[in-house]
Amino acid sequence: MKKKHTTRSIICNLRILTALFSVCALIFLALFAAANTSTHGQAVRAAGVTRRTFMRVTPQGVIQSTHIDNSKSRPAVPKIAQRRGSGPLGNTLWHYDDPTAIADGVSIGPSEVWGAWTLSGARLTTHAITGNGTPAWSFSSFGSGNSGVAASKGTHRSGFMESNAAGNDFRQHGFTSTSNGTPDWSFQYPVSDPNLPAGSRKVAMSGDGNTIAAVVSDSVTQNSTLYIFDAFGQVLRTWTDPLRMDGVDLTDDGQIALVTQDNQATVFVISSTIRFSVAGSGAGNIFYPINGDGRVFAVGGFNFDVYSWNGTTYNRVIHFTRPNFWFGGASTVSLDGSTVGTFGANYANGWLSGEVYLFDVASGNMLGSYPVSGTGAYQGTPIGARSNANGTVMAFASWGTQFHDWPEVMVFNRNVQLIGQINFPGSAFSVDVDRSGQYVVGGAKAVHANQFGSGGRIELIQLASPSPTPTAAPPDCDPYGDSNTKSDTHSEA
Secondary structure, three states: OHHHHHHHHHHHHHHHHHHHHHHHHHHHHHHHHHHOOOOOOOOOOOOOOEEEEEEEEEOOEEEEEEEEEOOOOOOOOOOOOOOOOOHHHOEEEEEEEEOOOEEEEEEEOOOEEEEEEEEEOOOEEEEEOOOOOOOOEEEOOOOEEEEEEEEOOOOOEEEEEEEOOOOOOEEEEEEEOOOOOOOOEEEEOOOOOOOOOOOHHHEEEOOOOOEEEEEEEOOOOOOEEEEEEEOOOOEEEEEEEOOOEEEEEEOOOOOEEEEEEOOEEEEEEOOOOEEEEEEOEOEEOOOOOEOOOOOEEEEOEOEEEEEEEOOOOEEEEEEEEOOOEEOOOOEEEOOOOOEEEEEEEEHHHOOOEEEEEEEEOOOOOEEEEEEEEOOOOOOOOEEEEEEOOOOOOEEEEEOOOOOOOOOOEEEEOOOOOEEEEEOOOOOEEEEEEOOOOOEEEEEEEOOOOOOOEOOEEEEEEEOOOOOOOOOOOOOOOOOOOOOOOOOOOOEEO
16 A cells, blocks of 8 residues: 555656646746847836827927826836838848837947937947947946937047936036947036936037037026037037027037027037027927038028028028928938938928928029828827938938838938838937948837837848939038138029
8 A cells, every 4th residue: 555655646746846847937938038028128127217208389489398207107018019121221230129218319430329318227328330239338327317429420439418317417428439338538517407408419529539519508597508528528618608509510520510599500610609690490399400511501490491601601592491391300411511301290280291301402402302191199200310421311210100101210312212211119219320321220219209108229220232323512612711602592492
């Protein structure tokens, strides 16, 4: 009898061990699946902070309204889908997903992509263009809040601006691609404004990597200040003005800054003073770009205007407008100043239609346009634009519609043909193009901007070698002197 009982015990133990093994295997598989939910993501950090954003139109311009939710329970957020493009519209080289932070800013250097993240997990990341998307390193002073980045197109340097979640601590840092997460230098701004946090439109870097420009505001005096730093963090120049500064762009040599001031464009020569200023046609969600030598800049708003230097002053050479359209959020100028582009959208129908326009600066003529339209409850607001060196590749980013009626990032050649795209599961918030026009990068939120949610993605695509398209010869003029002048060619549409 005893032997029979022992046999039963062995069989029973084997069954228990088998069951335990099955349970362990299931647990292992579940953990493995959870760990690999995102191809190149990070481990989930503390959840809770989500954000949604809307555009509100006023007679003065377009205001971006942001609502933060700090509830402890995470709202349902869909897994970031894997949507890869190939062929003539670009090949996805890699993407990098984050479960809590939004990729609010991206910038391309010679061999690396820089990312600026917001909300929980706000930080700077750097990614090798030829890698798999995994960051080489990251940096953050606060761990949450807002940030912005601008990289040099000609060197491996970048400028990183960050503000804490409370918005009362703003800092500027300088990095190189080999900094390994430790800033080469840091500067704490003496002023701050919680209502105007850090962002990528508020920091710029020259193409040669020797100059960083940044704008910050003071909540006490209501003044804004332009700061100019050299590559080693020395403050070269400051300029304070009561008119709010929303953004800044720099020329390739860092000698001229274009400051977006409410609805005014101010051309500031670093070594002297203001060269030129002109009122735009609206304020708010707006950013004014300038070309590489300071000859050409664009002013968006309810109208789209382009100004060109004639050796003595800037003349308006392009004026374009459409009823109920906003051109302030996504305009760009090529480095050589030959080409400008803008993505205008119709705010009267809830931002559900729009059109990309490209212009030749020398003649003032429109090169062509590309209309888009969609349906749904979400705003398809244009949010950013960038160009390669000669205007043969221009990329435009938008929030996209509820049903993704057009790609969140669209890339065009100078004939206004769609040659690349990035289809984000949520809204694009940033875009950049390298000088050659071979690479385009986009930053996004995991869900639409109008939805409460968190998480984001940076995605890099490579375009097929672009076929050469003719560009007009730039006007022969000296951006710093008065050697040659060009007649004012003013065209209106």
